[in-house]
Amino acid sequence: MSALLEVEDLTVELGGRAVVDHVSWQLEVGGRLGIIGESGSGKTMSVLAIVGLAPDHAVISGSVRLDGAELLGRPDRELAALRGDQVAMVFQDPRAALNPLMRVGKQISEPLRVHQRASRRAAATAAIELCGRVGLPEPERTVRAYPHQLSGGQRQRVGIAMALACRPELLIADEPTTALDVTVQAGVMALLRELVAEEGTALVFISHDVALVAGVVKSVIVMRDGRIVERGSAADIVRSPEHEYTRQLLDAARRTST
Ligand SMILES: Nc1ncnc2c1ncn2[C@@H]1O[C@H](COP(=O)(O)OP(=O)(O)O)[C@@H](O)[C@H]1O
Ligand SMILES: [Mg+2]
Numbered sequence: 001m002s003a004l005l006e007v008e009d010l011t012v013e014l015g016g017r018a019v020v021d022h023v024s025w026q027l028e029v030g031g032r033l034g035i036i037g038e039s040g041s042g043k044t045m046s047v048l049a050i051v052g053l054a055p056d057h058a059v060i061s062g063s064v065r066l067d068g069a070e071l072l073g074r075p076d077r078e079l080a081a082l083r084g085d086q087v088a089m090v091f092q093d094p095r096a097a098l099n100p101l102m103r104v105g106k107q108i109s110e111p112l113r114v115h116q117r118a119s120r121r122a123a124a125t126a127a128i129e130l131c132g133r134v135g136l137p138e139p140e141r142t143v144r145a146y147p148h149q150l151s152g153g154q155r156q157r158v159g160i161a162m163a164l165a166c167r168p169e170l171l172i173a174d175e176p177t178t179a180l181d182v183t184v185q186a187g188v189m190a191l192l193r194e195l196v197a198e199e200g201t202a203l204v205f206i207s208h209d210v211a212l213v214a215g216v217v218k219s220v221i222v223m224r225d226g227r228i229v230e231r232g233s234a235a236d237i238v239r240s241p242e243h244e245y246t247r248q249l250l251d252a253a254r255r256t257s258t
Pocket of ligand 2: 175
């Protein structure tokens with residue numbers, strides 16, 4: 001196995017409390033890992049710490065290596081150069097990730113302008129192409145729209161297009177469908193699955209919904225109170241969870257999906 005991301009003993013303390021507590025996991029090149037756990041279990045904070053977006057007052061320790069190189073303690077400038085290029089994120093609320101005053105085409109191609117110094121023209125062409133790839137209707141027209149003119153599902157597709165613009169090695173999707181209607185969720189999930197498979201992008205998929213996670217990833221870690229309480233293959237965990245906590249998460253997911 002060649003490791004893309006190695007997280008070792010990652011601990012994030014906020015106000016003296018370890019909200020991520022000695023967490024270790026690895027992801028191979030092109031691998032897919034799910035992080036599940038109830039709200040507040042430390043899923044988001046662990047990935048924010050990995051990409052250098054944890055709050056300023058957070059005290060972070062442990063090790064996070066990307067392609068063998070340590071990320072913790074790197075200057076902000078270097079981490080910012082990484083984000084959107086080698087590592088991209090899709091968040092729960094696409095509205096928060098999008099600038100309401102900027103046409104979506106410009107936003108989709110912004111990472112290309114910043115990280116690859118694409119010309120305005122090349123960026124504009126790429127935006128249309130990316131819009132098409134993520135299944136947005138009438139790409140030539142859609143690139144000229146503003147975020148509020150799109151539906152929630154379409155906005156999340158814009159978020160995905162932005163994330164994939166620079167063909168990252170790693171995509172971190174943090175509850176990417178939680179804010180969407182159930183019918184729209186399925187389409188966005190199918191799109192994510194298809195894109196990472198086509199590009200060979202490694203994926204960290206975060207959700208409180210075990211069933212949803214199991215549909216996209218091979219292995220899963222289960223977090224509670226900042227710690228990993230269970231890990232294994234997605235299929236095994238859905239079939240025979242070891243922990244009562246995991247069982248409860250499964251039951252909750254089943255209740256909401258029927
Ligand atoms: N900016 C912050 N300052 C202080 N505590 C925070 C902050 N963000 C999150 N937390 C706390 O950290 C814990 C983990 O949060 P989070 O990683 O967002 O959980 P999850 O994504 O699993 O729902 C929670 O107890 C939350 O209240
Ligand atoms: Mg979260």
